[in-house]
Amino acid sequence: MKYLDEFRDPALAQGILGRIRHTATRPWAIMEVCGGQTHSLLRHGIEQELTGVVELLHGPGCPVCVTPAAQIDIACQLALRPGVILASFGDMLRVPGNRGSLLNAKGQGGRVRLVYSPLDAVELAKQNPTDEVVFFAVGFETTVPTTALAVLQADRLGLTNFCVLTAHVRVQPAMEAIASDPACRVNGFLAAGHVCTVAGFETYDEFTARYNMPVVVTGFEPVDLLEGIHECVRLLEAGSNVVVNQYERSVRSAGNETARQLIDRVYQIADRPWRGLGVIPRGGLVMRPEWSRFDATTRFGEFADCVGGEHDCRSGDVLSGRIRPPECAQFGIGCTPETPMGAPMVSSEGACAAYYRYARQPAGLESGTVAESRLGGL
Numbered sequence: 212m213k214y215l216d217e218f219r220d221p222a223l224a225q226g227i228l229g230r231i232r233h234t235a236t237r238p239w240a241i242m243e244v245c246g247g248q249t250h251s252l253l254r255h256g257i258e259q260e261l262t263g264v265v266e267l268l269h270g271p272g273c274p275v276c277v278t279p280a281a282q283i284d285i286a287c288q289l290a291l292r293p294g295v296i297l298a299s300f301g302d303m304l305r306v307p308g309n310r311g312s313l314l315n316a317k318g319q320g321g322r323v324r325l326v327y328s329p330l331d332a333v334e335l336a337k338q339n340p341t342d343e344v345v346f347f348a349v350g351f352e353t354t355v356p357t358t359a360l361a362v363l364q365a366d367r368l369g370l371t372n373f374c375v376l377t378a379h380v381r382v383q384p385a386m387e388a389i390a391s392d393p394a395c396r397v398n399g400f401l402a403a404g405h406v407c408t409v410a411g412f413e414t415y416d417e418f419t420a421r422y423n424m425p426v427v428v429t430g431f432e433p434v435d436l437l438e439g440i441h442e443c444v445r446l447l448e449a450g451s452n453v454v455v456n457q458y459e460r461s462v463r464s465a466g467n468e469t470a471r472q473l474i475d476r477v478y479q480i481a482d483r484p485w486r487g488l489g490v491i492p493r494g495g496l497v498m499r500p501e502w503s504r505f506d507a508t509t510r511f512g513e514f515a516d517c518v519g520g521e522h523d524c525r526s527g528d529v530l531s532g533r534i535r536p537p538e539c540a541q542f543g544i545g546c547t548p549e550t551p552m553g554a555p556m557v558s559s560e561g562a563c564a565a566y567y568r569y570a571r572q573p574a575g576l577e578s579g580t581v582a583e584s585r586l587g588g589l
């Protein structure tokens with residue numbers, strides 16, 4: 212299959228659904244790591260269709276969601292500093308910190324500019340030589356290469372008014388944190404295909420051996436996801452804890468060597484706090500000392516501590532799969548996309564936003580109706 216339509220083929224999807232039902236002898240708990248996969252599962256009614264067959268748990272793979280409130284606070288403080296322009300992806304603007312969001316900071320006079328790429332921020336620095344441009348870098352291994360490229364580009368251009376506030380995180384350590392939790396209910400993982408396109412999946416061999424569970428590298432279309440779930444169920448039923456690559460059209464075991472080298476040139480692995488999950492060992496990246504002149508935390512020094520906020524938000528429980536979004540008492544009541552109380556309701560990849568948008572079904576809907584109407588209507 213080479214073209215996108217084939218990965219949305221309703222008949223093919225229904226056939227794989229049948230094979231999953233036939234293979235599963237118990238409702239295995241499978242966690243998809245990526246927020247994009249979560250949205251696809253809900254948008255196409257796959258989760259509803261597998262009710263009672265497979266329990267889908269939603270993981271922490273939404274970079275906007277896991278960026279700590281304290282990091283948003285620092286970004287807001289920078290935006291409000293005279294002479295500073297804070298460049299950010301649009302997804303981050305409404306995410307609440309402890310004392311408001313970047314949008315609030317903008318409303319208070321902060322200079323916040325929306326960019327589509329870190330290289331846009333470099334361009335902004337070129338065009339505004341008397342200002343300091345700080346790029347707020349969030350994202351997993353997929354987005355780090357372009358941030359690294361921006362740093363190298365700024366260096367090549369001799370820019371002294373560009374730097375990066377880094378909040379980049381790594382996926383596999385978060386999976387390890389979830390798998391090593393004594394309360395973990397996950398039987399197998401669907402690894403995020405796009406992250407593996409960059410990082411590869413060789414390191415998952417050790418993971419599957421240590422945590423005694425299979426990992427299936429999976430894409431994002433309905434047929435991708437159903438194939439990934441079917442493969443994971445098949446492995447679980449066979450007691451086989453290995454790594455399988457469902458996303459062969461994009462992922463190689465070693466990943467993208469050029470992108471990995473780019474990351475390694477500018478960044479190094481470090482412990483990093485995740486929103487709701489605490490500090491995850493080796494869970495993020497920091498700039499290498501030789502590039503510290505492009506590091507906003509080095510350039511701007513200390514920031515005021517901020518505390519409070521998000522008391523009633525259970526994002527940590529949502530991001531680790533301990534609860535589904537509707538189990539949060541605020542879901543759809545105090546917390547909606549218009550009045551978000553936490554990042555998972557703001558982000559376009561957040562699990563709470565996905566449930567709000569796709570899974571608030573009227574009571575009494577018969578099992579199968581959602582998937583038939585959505586998969587059939589693809």
Ligand code: SF4
Nearest residue numbers: 524525539546553563
């Ligand atoms: S529904 Fe809102 S308050 Fe509850 S966990 Fe999700 S983002 Fe937080």
